[in-house]
Amino acid sequence: MKFVQHHVLPWRLLALPAQARSFCSTSRRLEIRHVSELPSRTKPSYIQSPSNTLLSLQWPSPPRNVLITKKKRTPNITESVVEFTTHIRSTYPSINVILEPESAEELHEQLPFPVYTYHRGDGVPQHLSDRTDLVCTLGGDGTLLRASSLFSHVASVPPVLSFAMGTLGFLGEFKFQEYKRAFREVYMSGAPDTYSTLSDSMGANPPTLPTSPDDPLDRPLSYADIRGKAMGSNRTARILLRNRLKVGVFGPDGKRIGGGDGDTYALNEVTLHRGSSPHLKIIDVYINNRFLTEAVADGMIISSPTGSTAYSLSSGGSIVHPLVSSICLTPICPRSLSFRPLVLPAETPITLRLGKKNRGREVEVSIDGNTITEKLGTGMEVRIGGNEIRRDARGWEGGVPSIVRGTNGKEDMAEDHWVGGLNALLKFNYPFGDQEP
Amino acid sequence: MKFVQHHVLPWRLLALPAQARSFCSTSRRLEIRHVSELPSRTKPSYIQSPSNTLLSLQWPSPPRNVLITKKKRTPNITESVVEFTTHIRSTYPSINVILEPESAEELHEQLPFPVYTYHRGDGVPQHLSDRTDLVCTLGGDGTLLRASSLFSHVASVPPVLSFAMGTLGFLGEFKFQEYKRAFREVYMSGAPDTYSTLSDSMGANPPTLPTSPDDPLDRPLSYADIRGKAMGSNRTARILLRNRLKVGVFGPDGKRIGGGDGDTYALNEVTLHRGSSPHLKIIDVYINNRFLTEAVADGMIISSPTGSTAYSLSSGGSIVHPLVSSICLTPICPRSLSFRPLVLPAETPITLRLGKKNRGREVEVSIDGNTITEKLGTGMEVRIGGNEIRRDARGWEGGVPSIVRGTNGKEDMAEDHWVGGLNALLKFNYPFGDQEP
Amino acid sequence: MKFVQHHVLPWRLLALPAQARSFCSTSRRLEIRHVSELPSRTKPSYIQSPSNTLLSLQWPSPPRNVLITKKKRTPNITESVVEFTTHIRSTYPSINVILEPESAEELHEQLPFPVYTYHRGDGVPQHLSDRTDLVCTLGGDGTLLRASSLFSHVASVPPVLSFAMGTLGFLGEFKFQEYKRAFREVYMSGAPDTYSTLSDSMGANPPTLPTSPDDPLDRPLSYADIRGKAMGSNRTARILLRNRLKVGVFGPDGKRIGGGDGDTYALNEVTLHRGSSPHLKIIDVYINNRFLTEAVADGMIISSPTGSTAYSLSSGGSIVHPLVSSICLTPICPRSLSFRPLVLPAETPITLRLGKKNRGREVEVSIDGNTITEKLGTGMEVRIGGNEIRRDARGWEGGVPSIVRGTNGKEDMAEDHWVGGLNALLKFNYPFGDQEP
Amino acid sequence: MKFVQHHVLPWRLLALPAQARSFCSTSRRLEIRHVSELPSRTKPSYIQSPSNTLLSLQWPSPPRNVLITKKKRTPNITESVVEFTTHIRSTYPSINVILEPESAEELHEQLPFPVYTYHRGDGVPQHLSDRTDLVCTLGGDGTLLRASSLFSHVASVPPVLSFAMGTLGFLGEFKFQEYKRAFREVYMSGAPDTYSTLSDSMGANPPTLPTSPDDPLDRPLSYADIRGKAMGSNRTARILLRNRLKVGVFGPDGKRIGGGDGDTYALNEVTLHRGSSPHLKIIDVYINNRFLTEAVADGMIISSPTGSTAYSLSSGGSIVHPLVSSICLTPICPRSLSFRPLVLPAETPITLRLGKKNRGREVEVSIDGNTITEKLGTGMEVRIGGNEIRRDARGWEGGVPSIVRGTNGKEDMAEDHWVGGLNALLKFNYPFGDQEP
Ligand SMILES: NC(=O)C1=CN([C@@H]2O[C@H](COP(=O)(O)OP(=O)(O)OC[C@H]3O[C@@H](n4cnc5c(N)ncnc54)[C@H](O)[C@@H]3O)[C@@H](O)[C@H]2O)C=CC1
Numbered sequence A, B, C, D: 001m002k003f004v005q006h007h008v009l010p011w012r013l014l015a016l017p018a019q020a021r022s023f024c025s026t027s028r029r030l031e032i033r034h035v036s037e038l039p040s041r042t043k044p045s046y047i048q049s050p051s052n053t054l055l056s057l058q059w060p061s062p063p064r065n066v067l068i069t070k071k072k073r074t075p076n077i078t079e080s081v082v083e084f085t086t087h088i089r090s091t092y093p094s095i096n097v098i099l100e101p102e103s104a105e106e107l108h109e110q111l112p113f114p115v116y117t118y119h120r121g122d123g124v125p126q127h128l129s130d131r132t133d134l135v136c137t138l139g140g141d142g143t144l145l146r147a148s149s150l151f152s153h154v155a156s157v158p159p160v161l162s163f164a165m166g167t168l169g170f171l172g173e174f175k176f177q178e179y180k181r182a183f184r185e186v187y188m189s190g191a192p193d194t195y196s197t198l199s200d201s202m203g204a205n206p207p208t209l210p211t212s213p214d215d216p217l218d219r220p221l222s223y224a225d226i227r228g229k230a231m232g233s234n235r236t237a238r239i240l241l242r243n244r245l246k247v248g249v250f251g252p253d254g255k256r257i258g259g260g261d262g263d264t265y266a267l268n269e270v271t272l273h274r275g276s277s278p279h280l281k282i283i284d285v286y287i288n289n290r291f292l293t294e295a296v297a298d299g300m301i302i303s304s305p306t307g308s309t310a311y312s313l314s315s316g317g318s319i320v321h322p323l324v325s326s327i328c329l330t331p332i333c334p335r336s337l338s339f340r341p342l343v344l345p346a347e348t349p350i351t352l353r354l355g356k357k358n359r360g361r362e363v364e365v366s367i368d369g370n371t372i373t374e375k376l377g378t379g380m381e382v383r384i385g386g387n388e389i390r391r392d393a394r395g396w397e398g399g400v401p402s403i404v405r406g407t408n409g410k411e412d413m414a415e416d417h418w419v420g421g422l423n424a425l426l427k428f429n430y431p432f433g434d435q436e437p
């Protein structure tokens, strides 16, 4: 029995696996289980079509393990999570719901089925990425960023379906009202048509739990099990692979700092910043292992195209479409009149090093708005590698596969969400005049 | 008979003064008269109060000669001009209406009283500035700029009351719907209270024309003649003296170019621009007669604080409050990463010179959006002097005295218009988010 | 006899082909011949290597027809052209020198061999692109842009070797002093090693003219003919394929304007600008055939990454590395506080249309600094398609294949030129302080 | 005996006044005395001349008490301080040298005369501003800012003479090499000519110490005592009164926070910043006590024109000449595309308030690069009043009177230092091109 309850979290109900099973029969609904009990992950493929710059999501078999993350400390979002999980669980009974530890604790008593979770140990749990087929986020951009950070140490992130709650975010593609349709589209994406004609009763009869005596977790589901109309093979969900940045922090001796043996992935950006020191910092910037420039500034942002509309934009960067394979270098309040933001090829290796001139001054390093180290000192460096998206025989891989709105039949509308976001959210080129003062 | 009809304009009805008089008796309404027939100008003073950064308008006697300019080629503005002039003429019968030549021609048949105008000869007519007590503009910023250009060669501009028609402009302070109240406020501004208590009948009885057998034009009116309630001495109209720039164009020999023996005043800015030449221009910039920098750019803008929200803003300049005594230097598309806009003291003399490096390339010079010369060549220069506003024993003088909204009793609201304009018109710091995409 | 002398150019010596031949024997040096007499073009291929983001130039057989363009009206560049052509012609006797008509006229008397040229008829000559194997430019960025414009109607541009003369340009990679080595590197690029070991005598003996009785123009040369040491197969010249923009201008009826039946290619950018009209223009911007925004501005720039350091930079655009497959949209002096430059995928189709609101105002359209139409009026539109670079079985194609400095053995140095240009030419992030005031 | 030695500083030699006197006779050179022993301050006046925008420094009698501040931890500056103080003390024997506590401790043993200092108690010592006639700084901008902070609670700052050491600062006007001449100019500034003709021997004879048996500290010196040539009355030192900002921090209850009963003055700026919190802050901005906008940003800078070339510039602000009576409002990394820097009249009261939306998030407040509070929480506000410079019957007052270079006979050169700084230090509009890559 390798699984040991973590002492920090007061999970009265997170039993050891064996106990959980037995406990199960009496009071299933109050149960919190561990993700390691789940069947292993179903990986979709992402197929390119000549007519569209976005990719098609294609499940080999329906997704079963769905991680749901939500914005914290917002009561009405909690209600929505209950509604949402209840819906997907009753409509697609073979689905298993994974929640973050806090949410599991907060919600499991309201949910008439077991929820799965993990321990927030030191670092991000490997278990989670081994089991999660699909991620759904309910909140804003911050919630999506947090969800993405749960996979910041793994190369293969499950597809992410985001719902904006109240405040629209720039990255959240769907409105919560659309959740039934949106989830269905994603769930069925890539299902063969034959199945879809067979199973045509959804909506009329309430779905029943799987009757198989075997634990349904033990076998992969086929689309034939699904009570509902499939979407047709060309009604697949559209995927935007959002490139991430690979980030490593190294000491003056060239050794990796901060534990772990691998890089961390950033969805928006990695930022070096003076933090609460009121003084300018001096950061040497290398691209392709060659010296580019010495930034004397509050800090530096290295962002993905996705992050170009986040902090980089506030610091004067250009807006870069997420499909432009690139990496952006934007200074924060540089003490120079001539430091213009740069857009480099996504593959460019970038190193930011704290030179000797800083004389003991330190900077803070953050990834996607989380400070990872507060003390980057002289001689230390952050190394960033851009392009993690790659194409091989089986299709595309890497990045955060984000499900994008606007598919059904209107293939060419697929990119609307970005332009829509520019205009509606960023108030891009907002017109002058006319309103009453 | 000193007045000679100008040959260019086909004014069938602009009779010689003598004829005009006789014609008068039969068909007054069809008449166009010449401004030189008007009594000479009544100049107000502008008084500073300790509690307010704006000045108070104080007429020695009521204004009589009112110039009205309107946006061109906009039918519904024409109607508004008829309504407006009819109102002021019937409420304040001693007022004489001056129109620009085209408007006079277009409107005089609809107006039941004579209108005055001038000849658009070469240059701006001196007559006009000698007779105009008050300017009213109906249109947008462009209309106000055009009105101001009628006084671009004189040091003392009459106060300007602007009405925004439809499209709100940044400089137009009043909505047309407010015209009765706004005009009254300006008209009565500075009138002593004693008069105001005497004359209390306005609104009830229709005003009658002055009964004096003498032409009322021959004597200054007193406020006792006015049928209406005065505003009280502390309900004066508030004036913002908008600083102008003095602009002169000089040849390589140091001689003034473009005729005239004096400078031209700009309200927004003077611009040097490559125009339709597709090449960069090289402009040497001198401040305080000392070399500052060589601008390699599309052009240069030297603007007043008023103009800081016009072309200069589009070119990346800061927004400067009109009460900051300053002059702004903003490059247009400079071929330099380090050319930041400058804000200099209003008194700073600035010279823009076309250096030898341009090898025959020429630039265009515009003032407030009107091209004054298309061919500024090598060795030629534009000299700009900033501060024309001065204070002497009698109070403040110079600039374009703009009547500003929001006085009655709420003295401290007086500056609202600028902040209001920033937010409502320029969409300054327009908030992100939340609207439906 | 299909070839007719063009009446505009006073080419006394541009004889008809037949005559030229006969004339040849007596006074070869004074001859100007027509490019159509040249053997047809040798197309190189561009090979990708895993270790380098730049491509390798690979000639199937040595280039023979070399077009040389030079900066105009600059006497010392003329001398350099004489030196350069004399060198390549004597070292590589099978090379034929093509000059632009003016240069041919100006120089042919100083050159001890025939020069080839074309007629500057209406539009860019097809002949030229059918014969030119390699382009060499002597001048600055403007000279390279002019050379590129000679191929602005063809899909396949010959490789371009640029020499900076005096003023370094941002696009000109080589210094003129390096011309022998640089040309040799390009000439030999991709030559098999076996040949190189055979022919080892260059430098010692003066090269002799080909002695074959047959006109050497009639057969492709092999590297065995070359007297000189080859560079080794991994010492190939490095190629940066600079993406161009495909530009078409269309009337309100959707018909192509401006003659020709095809698009024009831009290397830097296509610009719409108010030109000498002093008023704002209103340009509707569509991307992916969907409305993006209405630009109220002096104009709009659509630029390639190469052009991101040209006009777009002056207008506030980001600096985009030429290897980022993208297209930049930068407004010129927009009347909006919130119009930030955009970087879009290179494939994005963009349409700029003059909407009805302009009421008769027109804009000028320029490509790479040349005005192509001065009167784009209401309802007319410019359509831009970005990515012309494509990869097929034979390798890469499209764009302007620019030969880039810094190869020999130091493969990874290959991108230096861009970073070098940023720092040395654009004064990117130029450090503050320290110098004497 | 009111003066008590401060326990923190290990001043072995800072004796009580009585002891100091007696100690004096034996070993004057090792002595540290307290500033309260000095004669009270001599205040100069600042006279405006019609021909110059700068003011003339006019001492009623020669300055005696000179505070010298130096950059910390920089050995060669320490040497320069020794050289400088030794020079002024021997040339102008009635001068008393005041040092900061650390410098006094470090240097007094190397100086052949007593030095005066103060206790760094809680807050800035009132004693210091009551005694200091003149401040000299040796270092960079940071040193001047620190010197200015010693007077950040008093309305009347002594004139400041700054020497740049090594690294030129933007605010440091003189090179150290010029110190003899520069100090003399300041010392003699405003001395009547009669005296100057009398005392003509300086340079030839070494100056002798005053022979009067009375302590020279007890009587004001006249210029007749000075051995040296006066500068002539029109060779006065030129003064730029650098406006400061008055800053107060208030709690949600409207009570002043942070002790003290008065405002603090800032020379560059007051900054609100998120510090090491990685999240956006929401700051409500009021001008003239009316809501202007809600800044969602890293922070806000309110700067003087002097500070416009400091942090504000790095954050995208315009460069404002120090003689423009204004206050600049510049956001730091605002989450808005349309937040442009503002330049407001110097008198404008500005309030920055942390609104409820921040939900517990706090910001840091700094003045001139020193954090004054790390925890500005919800409901708290910073109030800034701009213009402290005023003119009354006796001349100009307020601000930091900065001695500016470039006077002798070339009056009109006086403003050079600012333009010089722009070009040499800020690399304003640094030209493109030409250098070798
Ligand atoms: N001055 C600024 O603009 C700052 C921005 N940030 C950004 O905040 C992110 C972290 O987000 P939160 O934890 O929610 O912090 P937060 O509470 O500070 O909010 C960040 C804001 O940025 C928006 N945002 C996040 N990612 C975006 C994207 N890719 N495109 C457009 N908008 C985006 C969010 O909707 C939210 O409005 C960081 O990755 C960083 O990009 C962080 C600090 C300062």
Ligand SMILES: NC(=O)C1=CN([C@@H]2O[C@H](COP(=O)(O)OP(=O)(O)OC[C@H]3O[C@@H](n4cnc5c(N)ncnc54)[C@H](O)[C@@H]3O)[C@@H](O)[C@H]2O)C=CC1
Pocket: B140, B141, B142, B143, B145, B169, B170, B171, B268, B269, B306, B307, B308, B309, B310, B311, B312, B314, B315, B367, B368, B369, C278, C279, C280, C297, C298, C332, C333, C334, C335
């Ligand atoms: N790219 C740009 O932003 C350009 C701006 N202009 C400006 O246009 C002015 C001439 O106006 P029009 O004849 O109406 O030309 P126009 O038809 O080109 O319109 C200029 C626009 O600027 C606005 N405007 C004018 N003065 C302003 C001010 N002081 N503050 C804020 N907004 C202001 C007007 O409301 C109008 O929207 C010039 O003085 C110049 O400042 C002229 C050419 C280009």
Ligand SMILES: NC(=O)C1=CN([C@@H]2O[C@H](COP(=O)(O)OP(=O)(O)OC[C@H]3O[C@@H](n4cnc5c(N)ncnc54)[C@H](O)[C@@H]3O)[C@@H](O)[C@H]2O)C=CC1
Pocket: B278, B279, B280, B297, B298, B332, B333, B334, B335, C140, C141, C142, C143, C145, C169, C170, C171, C268, C269, C306, C307, C308, C309, C310, C311, C312, C314, C315, C367, C368, C369
């Ligand atoms: N305000 C501005 O910055 C303007 C720029 N231009 C640019 O000039 C180009 C035409 O060049 P010329 O005929 O020589 O005109 P020109 O004589 O106006 O000079 C243009 C300048 O831009 C530089 N340049 C050209 N292409 C560049 C590139 N890709 N990257 C960096 N620098 C570059 C040249 O070296 C030269 O200094 C146009 O394609 C346009 O990009 C044209 C008009 C105005």
Ligand SMILES: NC(=O)C1=CN([C@@H]2O[C@H](COP(=O)(O)OP(=O)(O)OC[C@H]3O[C@@H](n4cnc5c(N)ncnc54)[C@H](O)[C@@H]3O)[C@@H](O)[C@H]2O)C=CC1
Pocket: A278, A279, A280, A297, A298, A332, A333, A334, A335, D140, D141, D142, D143, D145, D169, D170, D171, D268, D269, D306, D307, D308, D309, D310, D311, D312, D314, D315, D367, D368, D369
């Ligand atoms: N990102 C930035 O640009 C930041 C700037 N600062 C500035 O630093 C000042 C404090 O100075 P230090 O203690 O020396 O800090 P520091 O060591 O961070 O250096 C600040 C730099 O600003 C320069 N500077 C200071 N005042 C200036 C002025 N009025 N005009 C032009 N340059 C000026 C100094 O020469 C120095 O190069 C603050 O008042 C603030 O203005 C502070 C933090 C960040």
